[in-house]
Amino acid sequence: MIIIIDQNDSRPIYQQIADEIRLLIARGELTENATLPAVRQLAGDLGVNLNTVANAYRELQNEGLLAIKHGAGAVVASRTTNQKSEENLRKPLRSALANLFLAGLSWAEIMNLVVDEMRGLLRETR
Amino acid sequence: MTDTIFLLIIFLLEILLFYFLPTLNGQQTLFGIVLKDDDFQTYGVPVLQKYRRDLIIIAVGCLIGLFLVSRFTINSLVIAYIIATFAILYPLFKYLRQTWQLRDRRTVSRLATPLKPRRLRDFSSLWLEMVVVFLTIAPFAVLAFYYPQLPEVVPIHWNIAGEADGWANKSFFSVFAPAILATYLQIFWIILKQDIIQARFRVPAEQAEEVLSLKEISLQASVGMIDWCRLICGLLLGTVAVLILSPIVAPSIASALNIATWANLVLLLAGLAFYLYRMILASREIKSLTGQVTFQTAEEMQGWTDGLIYYNPKDAAFMVEKPGGVGYTINFAHKRAIVYLALILLPEVILILGLILQKS
Numbered sequence: 001m002i003i004i005i006d007q008n009d010s011r012p013i014y015q016q017i018a019d020e021i022r023l024l025i026a027r028g029e030l031t032e033n034a035t036l037p038a039v040r041q042l043a044g045d046l047g048v049n050l051n052t053v054a055n056a057y058r059e060l061q062n063e064g065l066l067a068i069k070h071g072a073g074a075v076v077a078s079r080t081t082n083q084k085s086e087e088n089l090r091k092p093l094r095s096a097l098a099n100l101f102l103a104g105l106s107w108a109e110i111m112n113l114v115v116d117e118m119r120g121l122l123r124e125t126r
Numbered sequence: 127m128t129d130t131i132f133l134l135i136i137f138l139l140e141i142l143l144f145y146f147l148p149t150l151n152g153q154q155t156l157f158g159i160v161l162k163d164d165d166f167q168t169y170g171v172p173v174l175q176k177y178r179r180d181l182i183i184i185a186v187g188c189l190i191g192l193f194l195v196s197r198f199t200i201n202s203l204v205i206a207y208i209i210a211t212f213a214i215l216y217p218l219f220k221y222l223r224q225t226w227q228l229r230d231r232r233t234v235s236r237l238a239t240p241l242k243p244r245r246l247r248d249f250s251s252l253w254l255e256m257v258v259v260f261l262t263i264a265p266f267a268v269l270a271f272y273y274p275q276l277p278e279v280v281p282i283h284w285n286i287a288g289e290a291d292g293w294a295n296k297s298f299f300s301v302f303a304p305a306i307l308a309t310y311l312q313i314f315w316i317i318l319k320q321d322i323i324q325a326r327f328r329v330p331a332e333q334a335e336e337v338l339s340l341k342e343i344s345l346q347a348s349v350g351m352i353d354w355c356r357l358i359c360g361l362l363l364g365t366v367a368v369l370i371l372s373p374i375v376a377p378s379i380a381s382a383l384n385i386a387t388w389a390n391l392v393l394l395l396a397g398l399a400f401y402l403y404r405m406i407l408a409s410r411e412i413k414s415l416t417g418q419v420t421f422q423t424a425e426e427m428q429g430w431t432d433g434l435i436y437y438n439p440k441d442a443a444f445m446v447e448k449p450g451g452v453g454y455t456i457n458f459a460h461k462r463a464i465v466y467l468a469l470i471l472l473p474e475v476i477l478i479l480g481l482i483l484q485k486s
Contacts, residue, residue, distance in 0.1 A: 001242055002338065004331045007235040007423060024241060037243040044326050044443030045239035047426055073243060 001029050005046055013048050017056035025065055025079055026121055036066070036074040130196045132286055133207050137192065141185045144214055145178060155409075157222040158450030159433045160230045160419050169228055173221055180217035188213055219432075226433045229449070232417075233424045236331035240338060244323045249349050254357065261360030262312050265305040265367035272371050273301060280370055288384025290373075299480040301370060306476070308363035312356060314469055319352045321462070325445030325454050330421045337412055344408040348454070351401035358397065362390040402452070409451035419451030429457070 003020035005013055024030040036057070037045075043053045057074050060066040064082035066074045100110045155161075156170045157177075188210035195206040276296055282303070283292025294300040327345065329337040365386050372380045413419050426446075429438030433449045439459040448455050456463055 001240055002238045002329070002334045003241050004236060004238040004334070006331070007237075021241065030241070035243050036241060040442065041244060041324055042239070042241075044324065044441075045328055046237065047326070047328075047423055047441055047443065049440070050442050 005048075013046075014052045014055040014059070017042075017046070017053060018059050021056070021060060022065065025076060028079075030076050032076050032079060034076045036076070038073045129200055129285070130203060133203060134189075134192060134196075137188070137207060137210060140211060141181070141214060144181060144218065155419065155450035155452075157218060157225050157433075158448055158452070159222065159225045159228075160413070160450060161225070161228055162230050165228050165230075169225075173225065177217050177221045180220070181214060184213050184216060222434070223432050226430075229433065230418070231427065233427050234330055234418075234421045235423065237421055237423065238329050238331045238334045239327055240329075244327065244345075246320050246323060249319070249323050254353060258312060258356050258360050261357075261364045262305075262309055265308065265364050266302065268371065269301055269305060269367060272374065275374055276301065276371070277374070281373070282370075284369065284384070288369075288380055288387070290369075297483075299483065303480075304363050304366040304370070307473070308360065308367070310473060310476075311359055311363070315352055315356050317465070317469070319349060319356075321445045321456075322348050322352065322454055326443040326447065328421050330416055330418070333416055336415055340408045340412050340415075344405050344451075347401045347404040347408070350404075351398060354397040354401065355394070358390055358394040362387060362394070365390065405452045412451065420447050420449055422449075429459075 001024060003017065003024070005016045005020070007013075009016055011019070021030070021036070030036075036042075039050055039053045039057065043050045046053070057066055057068060061068050061074075064078055064080075065076065067077035068074045097110065100113065105113070156166065156174070161170060192203065192206055192210060196203050278296050279293045280296050280300055281290030281292065282294045282300055283290070285291045323345070325345075327341060329341060365383055369380070369383050369387075372383060409419055426438060426441060429436050429441065430449060431437065434455075435458060436446055436455055437458045441457055441459070444457055444460045444462045445454045446457055447453070456466060
């Protein structure tokens with residue numbers, strides 16, 4: 001259950017933290033009702049501002065993945081987001097696939113990558 | 127006379143500690159600062175020889191001074207001892223400043239941490255907490271119960287053999303001082319324990335899993351060290367509190383109490399050495415795995431002055447690991463540093479208040 005952030009990544013830090021937590025929830029490493037560290041602890045561990053971590057938690061709360069309780073910290077509320085709009089779900093997929101095409105990968109190579117990543121997720125989710 | 131010998135023995139132990147302490151002059155860290163391996167060979171070995179030479183010269187000078195002063199009053203000896211303790215720190219600071227210029231400046235830009243809450247209750251056992259609370263409260267109850275029977279003059283100081291050799295008029299302060307001191311220390315330690323559990327816990331993005339388990343061992347050892355101090359100091363000061371009562375309650379157990387006091391002191395030092403050894407071992411393994419000891423970003427590295435003081439207003443962390451990977455220090459830019467300053471000044475304030483109250 002380790003999260004990794006990269007200072008040279010083009011995504012903002014709060015986005016990286018949110019993405020890492022989403023991945024852990026998707027893989028099933030963070031189960032429902034699992035407690036996340038307090039904002040203060042995670043901010044100290046990663047050496048980032050308190051607001052950065054709070055923003056990441058808030059974003060996940062808005063998606064319905066986390067429930068933030070005062071004093072008790074954040075817990076995983078659900079393993080499915082409340083974002084049902086198909087267009088919103090499609091957008092990141094489209095840009096990720098576009099990046100793969102631009103990197104010069106063939107249809108088959110992209111399919112292999114997608115299947116590989118899907119297996120990675122499904123293996124842990126039973 | 128016995129106090130003189132006691133002080134001189136402690137001073138000799140201090141010199142030995144500064145001569146041999148592994149975190150100061152091991153292969154992994156020089157004065158708690160991590161060097162690159164080839165720098166250690168070319169710079170570290172000669173500087174260690176210089177450091178040890180300086181330490182011995184100063185120590186011999188201090189010992190001669192202490193012997194000369196010991197002919198006068200015990201108070202002048204205590205003051206001379208405090209000065210000598212600072213004097214033997216001088217070569218350490220001198221070479222530490224030099225060494226810091228050569229530190230391993232590698233920093234990380236990819237960093238990792240386990241997404242797991244570290245709470246005080248996860249690191250506490252119920253029975254230990256109960257024993258510590260009992261050891262802290264019981265002396266108050268016992269002393270309060272026997273307070274009316276205590277003579278007008280009570281012992282406040284004992285020699286090495288456990289015989290009372292210092293006395294004070296009976297007052298709330300002179301009777302309860304050891305119990306108050308014990309309570310203060312227990313409060314201090316529980317705050318320290320909480321902060322060390324919350325101290326920055328970071329692993330490198332590469333080899334995260336292996337380093338994680340070593341870091342956990344190191345954290346457990348730090349927490350174990352504090353718990354050991356809490357237990358043994360609880361016993362130690364509880365014994366001292368009862369020593370005040372021994373003349374009226376049970377004169378015959380005075381020597382047993384004295385043995386218990388010494389046994390506790392030995393246990394305390396042995397426990398500290400054991401946990402320190404485990405922390406050093408874990409730190410060595412981390413270095414042999416990754417080549418580094420702590421994993422700091424470039425910005426965090428800027429916060430250090432001479433590898434001793436950490437001041438970084440942008441850092442949310444309060445407790446951080448020392449650059450040598452063993453032990454912690456505080457971020458002086460953090461608001462919580464004021465709590466520590468207040469806690470450190472509190473005993474002095476109480477002592478002065480106590481003296482004023484006794485006078486009036």
